[in-house]
Amino acid sequence: MQTVTDYFVQAAAKGGFIRKMFEKGLELKAQYGEDAVCDFSLGNPDVPPPEAAREILHKIADDAIRPLGLGYCPNAGIPAVRESIAKYLSRQQEVELAAKDVVMTAGAASALVDFFRATVEPGDEIIVPSPYFVEYGNYCGHFGGVLKPVDTNEDFSLDLDAIKSAVTPKTRAILVNSPNNPTGAIYSKAELESLAALIDEVNAERENVPGARALFLLSDEPYRVFAYDGAEVPAVLPMTKYSIVLGSFSKTLSMAGERVGYLALNPKLSEEDGGTLMTTLILVNRTLGCVNAPVIGQRLAAAICNETVDLDIYARRRALMAKVLTDAGVEFTMPKGAFYFFPKAPGGDDAKFVDALLEEKILAVPGRGFGRAGYIRLSCSVDEKIIARSAEGFKRAVEACK
Ligand code: PLP
Secondary structure, eight states, X not given: OOOSOHHHHHHHHHTHHHHHHHHHHHHHXXXXXXXXXXXXXXXXXXXXXXTHHHHHHHHHHHHHSSTTTTSOOOTTOOHHHHHXXXXXXXXXXXXXXXXXXXXXXXXXXXXXXXXXXXXXXXXXXXXXXXXXXXXXXXXXXXXXXXXXXXXXXXXXXXXXXXXHHHOOTTEEEEEEEXXXXXXXXOOOHHHHHHXXXXXXXXXXXXXXXXXXXXXXXXXXXXXXXXXXXXXXXXXXXGGOTTEEXXXXXXXXXXXXXXXXXXXXXXXXXXXXXXXXXXXXXXXXXXXXXXXXXXXXXXXXXXXXXXXXXXXXXXXXXXXXXXXXXXXXXXXOOOOSBTTEEOOBOTTSOHHHHHHHHHHTTEEXXXXXXXXXXXXXXXXXXXXXXXXXXXXXXXXXXXXXXX
């Protein structure tokens, strides 16, 4: 007898590609040893956290062994941490934020889920430029939200006309992720300002419609510091009062397992709605089971949020992966940010290319898992040695798919 909801029966079937790679990877590693496999399938950041984390963690340990040292904290986060993150975001987002404008979450994932729980009714739509991070569909799908992918241009820039045409009265948010997983695209200030103008235009119309709810510009920024060759990541928060920024320290500080993220609202919106959205997000953070973001991680993130992992390591990996792909004759758009490549599958069939790579013990994810068939995703969260070692395997796999 079926034990779970229809939703999860379907979700499991859709997530098959990535699960297959994960299982295949485990199998190959068990058979040939960890070192024989070039695993570009997962985005688990392997660069060590900044050295400063060591001393802070010792200090946190010393402070923690006391009554309530590891106890619950306010659902929105430790007050001093909210304040530190508000300062960090004020500099980054060019808007003066206070602790009340920020809620601490269990990573960017939890920030997204909180937002969808607070704003989405069944049947509501979330527009996302495609290709996109594969979990978005589940995050909004839990609440009956429907993800509406809109294809980006050939170079993965935004197709603004297509996004505009996709907006309906049911659209709750346009969700952008820049620097982008899986493409590495960084959207320009002009592109984002056009989106913000669209949001303002739509909201101005909705104000005259009884019962209509707001349209948000939701910016998912866990890769904010990963920008190469002088590329800038524009601040979204000043662009419209309906903008919401969320992110985490999973990648920037390599603390993905510690589950610390944040969501920040434009203070003008809170002024206007009397803090309703923020109060609701905090209530949702509590009642969805997160209760509060982990307290050790919050303290650690607040203490070192202005530092980053060694970004030069990622820059070197990016250069090396570009060389490996070029030498193998694989076509790709050079990623401006994040730590992924999203190249074209030679011959056009992503599943076939992924299988040919598997024969070479190289793990990649088919682009169809991210909403675009004909491409593959490679994650550079592995050592340079592994990237270098994959070079000959890429060449043979390309030959096999021609
Ligand atoms: N958003 C994007 C685009 C991601 O790639 C990820 C993780 O890979 C997340 C959100 C969730 O990250 P976390 O919850 O660890 O911050």
